[in-house]
Amino acid sequence: MGYKVAIVGATGNVGREMLNILDERGFPADEVVALASRRSQGTEVxxxxxxxxxxxxxxxDFSDTDICLMSAGGTISKEWSPRIGAQGCVVIDNSSAWRYDAEVPLIVPEVNADAISGFRKKNIIANPNCSTAQLVVALKPLHDVATIKRVVVSTYxxxxxxxxxxxxxxxxxTRAVFVNDPIVSEKFTKRIAFNIxxxxxxxxxxxxxxxxWKVMAETKKILDPKIKLTCTAVRVPVFISHSESVNIEFEKPITAEEARDILREAPGCLVIDNPEENQYITPYEATGEDATFISRIxxxxxIENGLNLWVVSDNLRKGAALNAVQIAEVLVNRKLIQPRKKAA
Incomplete structure (x- = not known):
């Protein structure tokens, strides 16, 4: 018998991507249910x-549902995740609502899958911030070998x-610039077209x-509280995929070539790094892909024992939907949950 999975926020960017990824990866679901607010009732996805x-x-009614992938924002999650969890359904939440709760695991499967063990305290598991997810996937294998002391990251x-x-x-x-129409900014504080x-x-x-702050706090919770990290987060006129310039200081010596070899073997990482042939990753190329790409090593x-990296990943996939589905796969593969019989 397969699992019953509900997607909350199924009409949003991440919710639709969750549905795509569940299908792509052949998740063992007998039934998938799309949920959203009443105004979206009847919409097809x-x-x-x-x-x-x-x-x-x-x-x-969540009483016969096994897993809920929640992507409806922090306010909705704060209200609904405890209710859903109380019915025995495990919530994997994509918002920031539960990331800093000591009783809620904050999980990136390639990095800290073992930390999932405490999920039954609230039946809630948190997905990290999209920028944090790709960052820790790149940092973890290097930290295991050379121990990271400090990270300076700028996000794009x-x-x-x-x-x-x-x-x-x-x-x-962007269209308005070319046809000389007025530029109207509603979602952002400044114009975003041809700007950062x-x-x-x-x-x-x-x-x-x-x-x-999220990147700093979440990296410590997921990877190591001893790591010192500072961040500057910047919005750029790119539709999909986040990029990061990462400067790392280690306790132990590590060369660029050693780092390349380590990252080539690391789960979730794909190294594209040959400057002589202009081989490096850009957001456009990372879009639609599952990997965390690493270039410019x-x-x-x-500084002593220092490296620079360029890290790019599709924020709708690894930064959100893919990571949530991977967490669900950990629950299933480790037999931490079993399909429930339909409630009477």
Missing amino acids: SFGDRRLKVRPLDQY QSVSGAGKEAMDELFTQ IPHIDVFMEDGYTKEE REDAT
Whole structure:
């Protein structure tokens, strides 16, 4: 008997990608249910060669559902995830609502799959921030070998990280530039077309944005609380895939060639790094792919035991939907959950 899986937020960018990935990877689901708000009721979404009609979340009974992939934002998750978990259904949440809860595992399967063991405390598992996910996939194999002391990361984040309306705004503004129409900014604080914005999420008292704080806090929780990390998060006029410039200081010596060899063998990583042939990854090339791509691996002569990396990944896939499905696969493959019989 297969599993029953519900997708909350099935009409959004990430929800639709979750449906695609469940089908692509052949997840052992006998039934997949698409859920959203009442205003989306009756909308159809694709699941493989099938069409699913969206049902309203507030009218759905989770008592016979095994896994809920939640991608409806933090406010909805705060309200609904505990209710769903109380019915015995495991919630894998894509928002920031539960990432910093000590009783909720924050999981990137290639990095800390063993930490999933505590999920039954609340029946909730958290997905990390999209920028954090790709970063820790690249850092973990290097940390295991040479022990990371400090990381300086600058992100170049695509507009899809801010949702469909943000993607529409980039498209509309770009068109407006060419036809000399007025530029209207609604989703972003500044014009995004042919521009970059060093501001993602709200500013905090210390001058960092909340997005930057998320990367710092989540990396420590997932990888190692001893790592010192600072971040600058920037929105760029790219539709899909986040890029990161990463500077790493290690406790032990490590060469660029050693790092390449380590990362080539690491789960989830794909090294494309041959500058002489202009072989390096860009966001356009990473879109639609599952890997975390790593390029421009080189030694930093300004510090002892330092490396620089260029890290790119599809934020809708590894940064969100793929990682959530991989967490569900860990639950199934490790036999941490069993399909439930239909409630009477």
